[in-house]
Amino acid sequence: MSREISLAEVKKHNKANDLWVVIEDKVYDLTKFKQEHPGGEDSLISVAGRNGTREFLDVGHSQEAREIMKKFLIGNLAAADIKKKGAVGCREIGLAVGAIILGMALVYAIKRGMAKN
Numbered sequence: 001m002s003r004e005i006s007l008a009e010v011k012k013h014n015k016a017n018d019l020w021v022v023i024e025d026k027v028y029d030l031t032k033f034k035q036e037h038p039g040g041e042d043s044l045i046s047v048a049g050r051n052g053t054r055e056f057l058d059v060g061h062s063q064e065a066r067e068i069m070k071k072f073l074i075g076n077l078a079a080a081d082i083k084k085k086g087a088v089g090c091r092e093i094g095l096a097v098g099a100i101i102l103g104m105a106l107v108y109a110i111k112r113g114m115a116k117n
């Protein structure tokens with residue numbers, strides 16, 4: 001189960017009858033599971049061939065669901081593809097912190113300006 005699968009490879013399996021999904025950096029082949037999925041086939045088809053982590057977590061799947069998914073695990077997302085995602089995350093955090101500091105500086109400047117008048 002330690003097979004490494006790239007995101008490019010996952011993207012090729014984006015159809016109802018060939019349905020791979022990435023969830024939390026792991027790759028699942030849900031082709032056979034989709035008919036049994038309590039949340040319906042369409043929800044799985046909508047994330048076919050891509051990262052469905054956000055959608056999976058949004059539903060708040062049960063522990064039972066987590067047990068079932070183990071049966072469909074086919075490998076791990078390639079390290080290079082995981083890193084790429086992390087880098088974007090760090091940049092976004094940096095931008096957010098920068099925006100907050102800028103905002104606070106602006107409020108401080110405005111307050112000082114008002115105090116003078």
Ligand code: HEM
Pocket residue numbers: 021028030037038039040043044046047052055056059060061062063064065066068069072
């Ligand atoms: C291997 C992956 C998955 C497994 C094993 C799985 C399993 C399940 C199970 C057992 C349920 C019943 C409720 C529960 O026990 O939590 C459920 C509900 C549901 N799932 Fe999944 N699921 C998977 C992936 C996904 C994904 C990727 C999506 C969205 C794109 C999704 C959307 C839903 C929805 C919308 C429901 C219905 C929730 C409700 O009725 O309140 N599931 N799933």
